[in-house]
Amino acid sequence: MQIEHGSNSLRAKITNQSAILKIIYYFGPIKRADIADRLDLTLPTITTNVNDMIAEGIVRETGICGADGKRVGRKARLVEIVPQARHFIGIEITGTRRAICVVDYCGKVLESYYDSEHCVDYEENIRKTCGIAEACLSRLHLSWQDIYGVCIGLPGVVDRAEGILKVHPGNQWINKNIRADFKQLTGYEGDVAVENNACARASGVKLYRRELLSDVQSFVYLFVDRGIACPLIVNSFHYTESVVGAGEVGHMVMEPGGARCSCGNDGCLEAYSSDRAVIDRCVEAMADGKASVLREICKEDQRPSIAQILAAQKAGDPQVCRIVEKAVYTLGIAVANIVNFTSPDTILIDCKLFSEEENRKLILDTARKNLCNKTYRGVQSVFVEPSNDSGAKGAAAVAINMCMQ
Numbered sequence: 064m065q066i067e068h069g070s071n072s073l074r075a076k077i078t079n080q081s082a083i084l085k086i087i088y089y090f091g092p093i094k095r096a097d098i099a100d101r102l103d104l105t106l107p108t109i110t111t112n113v114n115d116m117i118a119e120g121i122v123r124e125t126g127i128c129g130a131d132g133k134r135v136g137r138k139a140r141l142v143e144i145v146p147q148a149r150h151f152i153g154i155e156i157t158g159t160r161r162a163i164c165v166v167d168y169c170g171k172v173l174e175s176y177y178d179s180e181h182c183v184d185y186e187e188n189i190r191k192t193c194g195i196a197e198a199c200l201s202r203l204h205l206s207w208q209d210i211y212g213v214c215i216g217l218p219g220v221v222d223r224a225e226g227i228l229k230v231h232p233g234n235q236w237i238n239k240n241i242r243a244d245f246k247q248l249t250g251y252e253g254d255v256a257v258e259n260n261a262c263a264r265a266s267g268v269k270l271y272r273r274e275l276l277s278d279v280q281s282f283v284y285l286f287v288d289r290g291i292a293c294p295l296i297v298n299s300f301h302y303t304e305s306v307v308g309a310g311e312v313g314h315m316v317m318e319p320g321g322a323r324c325s326c327g328n329d330g331c332l333e334a335y336s337s338d339r340a341v342i343d344r345c346v347e348a349m350a351d352g353k354a355s356v357l358r359e360i361c362k363e364d365q366r367p368s369i370a371q372i373l374a375a376q377k378a379g380d381p382q383v384c385r386i387v388e389k390a391v392y393t394l395g396i397a398v399a400n401i402v403n404f405t406s407p408d409t410i411l412i413d414c415k416l417f418s419e420e421e422n423r424k425l426i427l428d429t430a431r432k433n434l435c436n437k438t439y440r441g442v443q444s445v446f447v448e449p450s451n452d453s454g455a456k457g458a459a460a461v462a463i464n465m466c467m468q
C-alpha cells in the first residue's frame with residue numbers, strides 16, 4: 064500500500080508540474096496566485112513547483128505587477144518561460160519540398176532552411192534532411208545534445224505512437240520508420256515525434272496565433288497542398304489533438320463518376336481542388352492552345368506554379384478563371400459538408416488560392432449557401448497565409464508540446 068501511495072503521489076506531482084508548466088507557457092507572464100486559480104491547486108503547491116522550475120532554469124521571475132501594470136497595491140512577481148532554456152527542431156518533408164527550423168522554447172525561429180527540390184526517393188530524402196538539420200545546428204553552434212525534442216511532419220497516414228509513416232500515397236512511401244531512421248542517421252537520442260503535416264500546422268496555429276484559439280473548443284484545419292487534409296482538433300487545455308487523424312477529406316466524393324483522382328476513384332475533392340489538380344487542368348488547357356495569358360506568364364515552363372496561375376486569373380485569362388472557380392467552388396461545397404458534419408467553432412483555411420480576395424469571397428459564399436441552416440450555429444472562418452516554413456514551425460510546436468506532457 065505504501066508503494067502504491069508513493070507512486071500515486073509521484074504521479075500527482077508530475078501531473079501538477081506538467082499542468083503548471085503549460086499554464087506558464089500559454090498564459091505567462093503570470094502570477095503564482097493566478098496559476099493556482101486556473102488549476103484549482105493551493106498556492107504552496109504552485110510555489111513549490113515553480114521554485115523547482117526556476118532552479119531547473121526553465122522558468123524565471125519577471126517584472127512587478129500591480130493593477131494595470133502600475134506599482135500600486137500589493138506587488139506580485141510574474142513568472143514566465145525562459146526562451147533560451149530549451150531548443151527544438153521542426154521538420155516538414157514531402158516529395159517536393161523540405162523545410163527545417165530550429166526554435167527556442169517559445170517557438171522563435173533561430174535558424175531555418177527551405178528547398179523545393181523534387182525527391183521522391185525516401186532513403187535519399189531522409190538522408191539529405193538529416194544532413195541539412197545538422198548544418199542548421201552547426202550554424203547556431205549547437206549540437207544534438209542541445210536539442211530537447213524533434214518532430215517530423217509528413218503528408219499521409221502516421222502512427223504517432225510508433226513514429227511510423229504508414230502510407231503516403233503520393234510518393235508510395237509505405238511503412239517507413241521515420242523515428243528510427245532519423246535517430247540512426249543523426250545519432251540523436253532525445254524524443255522524436257512523427258506527425259501528419261496538416262495536424263502539425265494546426266498545432267503551429269495554437270502556438271503562434273494563440274489569441275485566435277484561446278476561446279475555441281474545437282477547430283478544423285483545411286490544408287490544401289498536393290493533397291487535401293482537414294484534421295478536427297479538440298482544443299482543451301489538457302488535450303489538443305486531432306480526433307480524426309489527418310482528416311482525409313481529399314477523397315470525399317464530390318461528383319460520382321467525375322474527374323479521375325490519383326487514388327484511382329472518380330470525383331474526389333482532390334481531383335478538383337488540390338494544387339496538383341489545378342495545375343494539371345491548366346497544363347491541359349495550355350497543351351490545347353488555350354490559356355494564352357498563362358502561357359505568356361509561364362514562358363518556357365512546362366508546369367505553372369499556383370502563383371503564376373493566380374497571376375493569369377488576375378489578368379483575366381478565361382480558361383484559368385474557369386479552372387480556379389471550379390476548384391474554389393468545389394472546395395466551398397466541401398467546407399459546407401465539413402461544417403455540417405463536425406460543427407467546429409473555427410475553420411482555418413490554408414490554401415494558396417486564397418491569397419486572391421475574389422477566391423475568398425467565392426468559397427465563403429458557396430459554403431454559406433450550402434450549409435444546413437437548421438443545424439448551423441455559426442463558424443469563424445480564418446484564412447491562413449501560406450508560407451514555406453509553416454509546416455516546419457508547426458512540427459516544432461508539436462515537439463515543444465510533446466515535452467510538456
Ligand SMILES: [Zn+2]
Pocket residue numbers: 313314324325326327328331333
Ligand atoms: Zn481520391
